[in-house]
Amino acid sequence: MIKPTKTRRQLHQELEQQVQEFLHKGGHVNEVPRGLSGRLDANGPLISIFDGTSQEDRTPLPEVVAAIEARKKPNLAQKLKKPRPRKKVILDDFGQPLRWEWVEE
Template sequence: MIKPTKTRRQLHQELEAQIQEYLTQGGQVNEVPRGLSGRADANGPLISIFDGSGQEDRTPLPEVVAAIEARKKPHLAQKPKKRRPHKKVILDDFGQPLRWEWVEE
């Protein structure tokens, strides 16, 4: 059984009830001025998390990659894939299923 999802209104009411409960038990909310940042140097630019140069020189090795891929699945590359018949549903004009048929494709 799927649990019913809560609406935005229900989530908002739950959050509001939790806030009121926190405040009635003596909790306190500190006012923070608008635009104040939590970063140590808020006036400077953001620090990049990526160090080093942009793109490194790389040697393309497509023949090596192809050889590795061929070794992974040698039996699949040699045998042709044999198709087996499968069941296909036949629908009427209204999209309702009528019957099943075996089809070889």
């Protein structure tokens, strides 16, 4: 049997009750001014967590990339080799349309 999930209102009330119990037992909440950062040097740039030599540790695989690209290109080559037929108007000597013909170029 599946336990029914709590609604947002129930979760909010439960959290509010826990906060009130904490405060009633003598706990206190430190207020932090808005805009204050937890970083040591908030004026400097963010420090990357991806420090290291990952660029140097990579193994070049040009033959794999070439094989993948080669699989993509036959589809394009087939489309370029076989153009779709198109309708062409056939005109009489006076420039009036006579009929339409399908032509392959």
